[in-house]
Amino acid sequence: MLADTPEPPYYAVIFTSLMGDDSSGYAAMADKMLTLARARPGFLGVESAREGIGITVSYWSDLDAIRAWKRDIDHREAQRLGRERWYAAYRTRIARVERDYSFEDQGD
Template sequence: MSIANTPEPPYVAVIFTSVRTPVDEGYAVTSEEMVSMAAGQPGFLGMESARGTDGLGITVSYWRDMESVRAWKAVAEHRTAQRLGRERWYRAYRTRISLVEREYGFSTER
């Protein structure tokens, strides 16, 4: 995975922090499907994700505006994945939505 290539701010970041259960059945396939579907949504800018060995994971998705975020949340398959996450795959989660007003960085890659 690499750092998302986002445009000049402002844009919206959706930060999804979760703690997994031991249940893996269907998680990887559903996760891949959601990443693929999100990438095809209008307003999607990119995503970054990491999970530690303790089960704590953080996924940040970047969106052009709040309208794009709301539209993604309303997608039927995404809503089904959210329900399955609560029922099977997550002990806890928190979603935070932020407006990115400034960004800066460094890279040795060209």
């Protein structure tokens, strides 16, 4: 499902990753992080795909909301486990969204 974001500007956190050999507990933690992120002030939505490379884009109202999420104690634990157990490599990028347009086939 595509995230229903507001009119720009807003911010996108683009997290790309390659999984390592041990994925035990990963799916449960990913679900927990999504639940927690959705409850955070400033969270706007998320889109995610995984096939070979994982790409998750979360959308936020401002940089302060992103900083607060990065410092969240449960999120910090997930980050630690990601580095120690789940990921062979990852990269995080933060971008300001200036334009947003879409197409939806209404099936008429």
